[in-house]
Amino acid sequence: MPxxxxxxxxxxxxxxxxxxxxELIDHDCGVTLEVxxxxxxxxxxxxxxxxGEDWGE
Amino acid sequence: xxxxxxxxxxxxxxxxxxxKAGEKRGVKVKLLHLPSLHLLIGEHxxxxxxxxxxxxxxxxxxxxxxxxxxxxxxxxxxTSTATAAANDKIWSAxxxxxxxxxxxxxxxxxxxxxxxxxxxxxxxxVVVKPxxxxxxxxxxxxxxxxxxxxxxxxxxxxxQPEMKVHMLQEYVAKPGRDxxxxxxxxxxxxxxxxxxxxWITNTARGGRAEPAPVEGELGxxxxxxxxxxxLEVAGVDVFEHPERGYLVNEVNPVPxxxxxxxxxxxxxxxxxxxxxxxxxxx
Numbered sequence: 255m256p257x258x259x260x261x262x263x264x265x266x267x268x269x270x271x272x273x274x275x276x277e278l279i280d281h282d283c284g285v286t287l288e289v290x291x292x293x294x295x296x297x298x299x300x301x302x303x304x305x306g307e308d309w310g311e
Numbered sequence: 312x313x314x315x316x317x318x319x320x321x322x323x324x325x326x327x328x329x330x331k332a333g334e335k336r337g338v339k340v341k342l343l344h345l346p347s348l349h350l351l352i353g354e355h356x357x358x359x360x361x362x363x364x365x366x367x368x369x370x371x372x373x374x375x376x377x378x379x380x381x382x383x384x385x386x387x388x389x390t391s392t393a394t395a396a397a398n399d400k401i402w403s404a405x406x407x408x409x410x411x412x413x414x415x416x417x418x419x420x421x422x423x424x425x426x427x428x429x430x431x432x433x434x435x436x437v438v439v440k441p442x443x444x445x446x447x448x449x450x451x452x453x454x455x456x457x458x459x460x461x462x463x464x465x466x467x468x469x470x471q472p473e474m475k476v477h478m479l480q481e482y483v484a485k486p487g488r489d490x491x492x493x494x495x496x497x498x499x500x501x502x503x504x505x506x507x508x509x510w511i512t513n514t515a516r517g518g519r520a521e522p523a524p525v526e527g528e529l530g531x532x533x534x535x536x537x538x539x540x541x542l543e544v545a546g547v548d549v550f551e552h553p554e555r556g557y558l559v560n561e562v563n564p565v566p567x568x569x570x571x572x573x574x575x576x577x578x579x580x581x582x583x584x585x586x587x588x589x590x591x592x593x
Contacts, residue, residue, distance in 0.1 A: 274330060275344035276322035289322075291347060 313341035316360030324569045328580035370398045393541035397564040410539035416481040423463045426477040436482040483550045490549040492533035496586040499530030501577035520574045
């Protein structure tokens with residue numbers, strides 16, 4: 255499992271091997287993190303801002 | 312190059328299952344994560360897939376991204392017109408009615424006074440629904456005129472213009488459950504009963520689920536509803552009326568199906584991917 259840094263608390267975040275961009279991870283520090291793929295193909299985490307409107311069904 | 316794609320905002324259980332179902336079939340599904348995507352309308356991009364499944368949880372992001380992809384010649388499932396119609400409960404109710412699909416009596420009023428008169432005509436209790444909403448949120452039950460007046464006053468103070476258009480629906484006394492039928496490519500692939508003590512029975516709101524048989528009348532009405540709105544992949548919410556039988560409450564163009572798979576064992580993601588592959592081969 256790759257380990258990334260939480261952009262909010264700086265702690266370690268274990269990311270599943272089959273992780274997909276757009277996946278949400280609840281971190282121990284209380285922040286929901288979103289997996290984002292960068293231009294170079296690597297992934298990073300950023301605080302999830304929500305989708306801004308009603309969603310789902 | 313990947314010929315199949317999936318456009319989405321958040322990778323939930325369903326989106327991961329769809330990507331995995333593609334892998335299992337030897338088809339890599341190109342992931343179009345909307346927050347990382349930008350496109351020029353009408354200017355073709357070589358690396359776009361031919362067929363794309365729309366899985367965005369935001370209604371407006373789903374419709375706008377479908378429209379832009381269609382402008383680039385991409386075949387999107389569901390189409391933009393079907394997505395727009397399904398996400399607008401007044402639009403979809405009008406299409407269901409025109410196609411003769413049984414549904415709860417539904418009325419629309421364009422002012423508070425007119426809504427109160429409409430409710431008198433329909434008879435209480437009535438359900439007040441937002442024309443664009445999900446998971447049963449902002450859906451309210453009015454037992455009498457006092458309830459309705461309070462609900463409408465709250466709506467009238469909200470800034471969104473759609474809150475000034477009041478959609479009222481007959482309250483159907485369900486037998487403690489409703490039904491979700493998942494339809495893929497004109498076939499009812501799975502169904503679940505959603506039980507709840509509360510009158511809003513969405514499993515997203517904590518209801519319990521059991522398998523429902525989709526052979527026969529239930530599957531047929533779900534397919535007719537989906538066809539009326541022009542959807543190819545959909546979740547259809549059905550009520551059981553004690554006298555009138557099955558009534559279609561809603562159709563959903565980006566259905567969640569985690570509970571359906573858990574309860575029925577049907578590989579819904581596989582069904583969807585097989586349908587997309589079928590379009591590619593045409």
